[in-house]
Amino acid sequence: MKFNFLKLGTTASVLLLSSALVSAQQPTAQPEIGLNDLSSFKDPGKTWFISSGVTAELNTTNSLNTAKGSGVLVNIPTKKNHGSDLSTIAEHGDMLLELDYLMAKGSNSGVYLQGIYEIQLEDSWGVKIPLSSNNGGIYERWDDSKPEGQKGYGGYAPRQNTAKAPGLWQHLKVAFQAPRFDASGNKVSNARILTVDLNGVIIHDNVELFGPTRGANSKEKALGSLRLQGDHGAVAFRNIKIAPLPLEMLNGGQKGGNNPDPIYIDAPSNTMIRSFVDVAEHQRVVHAISVGSSQQVHYSYDLDNGLLLQAWRGEFIDATPMWHERGNGSSKARGSLTPFTKKPVPSITKLANSQSAWLTDTTGTGFRTKGYIMDTEDRPEFKYHIYGALVTDAIKALENGQGLSREISLDKPIDNAYLLLADAVDITELSKGFFLVDDQSFYLKFENSKDKPVIREVNGRKELVILLRDKLNYSILF
Known part of the structure; x- marks a missing residue:
């Protein structure tokens, strides 16, 4: 038997924010986005529709089988219709997001917080060393002025690959802190992804976002829509819930105390x-x-x-x-x-x-x-x-x-x-x-x-x- 031991400690810095700035970022509580129809979304494209259930073909790329009914949001792009992204009518600042998603074989999608910060969704089944472009990664930023091979930068890979097989439901929980702006509209602090929990495992912890990720649809702002990527591959969502961020979670919270170092x-x-x-x-x-x-x-x-x-x-x-x-x-x-x-x-x-x-x-x-x-x-x-x-x-x-x-x-x-x-x-x-x-x-x-x-x-x-x-x-x- 071979044992490798690793002890991890965690530190966090805390920024002081006025209560006025904090309260301005909170969304209206929306316990669950209704999926009886597409009325919660702006201008849904033709590849988006509502179903009661969905399964995948393990040997067929970009293929999902659906059933009539409601409760599941599905996107299936085709060669003729490459699909388009889907954005909520409601906008959010700080928030807790929770949802289930399901990937087709070989598929690629994403969840854009405020429409500009992407958490990657991908069929990464069996990947051993995940990158920021794999399932659960915080996607990289992009600069066309940089040399080839250096245009993408600043992404965050998940700590481990917890991705499931195509056709299996995966559970995503995100605690997000929006960027702060002063009265003149100048950004005074960056957005943060405080935690990402994928399939019961924390894969990101208190990550500072220094700017929009690649594919952002606007500049940084106090409020923005939740956006689901729809032009890369077949994907399904259910149980989409948005809630205000508890104040004690701001800036990563106060960590430490008497918790032992993990063994x-x-x-x-x-x-x-x-x-x-x-x-x-x-x-x-x-x-x-x-x-x-x-x-x-x-x-x-x-x-x-x-x-x-x-x-x-x-x-x-x-x-x-x-x-x-x-x-x-x-x-x-x-x-x-x-x-x-x-x-x-x-x-x-x-x-x-x-x-x-x-x-x-x-x-x-x-x-x-x-x-x-x-x-x-x-x-x-x-x-x-x-x-x-x-x-x-x-x-x-x-x-x-x-x-x-x-x-x-x-x-x-x-x-x-x-x-x-x-x-x-x-x-x-x-x-x-x-x-x-x-x-x-x-x-x-x-x-x-x-x-x-x-x-x-x-x-x-x-x-x-x-x-x-x-x-x-x-x-x-x-």
């Missing part, structure tokens, strides 16, 4: 750590292993149930809760987390049929964990006994960094044994052996499976199960 574990190569892992509904898995990879795709495994708990993309482990002072034994994922189950249950259970109740524990199954062995590339393969058979569970990061592969094999048959693949809000089969899971959070892909996975409803949720014979291979894409 981080990196995974420059295959890395493992034993710890408690907390899952949904405040349940703690006490015999868990988290496995990291150089592909920046990691996962946690429940040794007591032979269960794949969660996976994430980005950086590996925050061990502060476990190792700071006396600690509580738990660790946390540092990247964008994708949970696979609501609560720990046995991964394999005997069922009379595919609709029978799942066991809640391994009592009576003869379950005995046998730990793990390392393969030729130093990756763990977990082993346990259940119902008299030896199970080998090999979970590996895909070489392209786009998810995980999993192979489960039995050394002898188990009559009527089923494997739990997913426990989710919803599960949809998009095509044969290809499933979209949990409000479009991840995909499951089966190739050459002897048996068809079964979607079943349990207490208002959906489960995906499959009859387990001698061996099963599938991929998890997120």
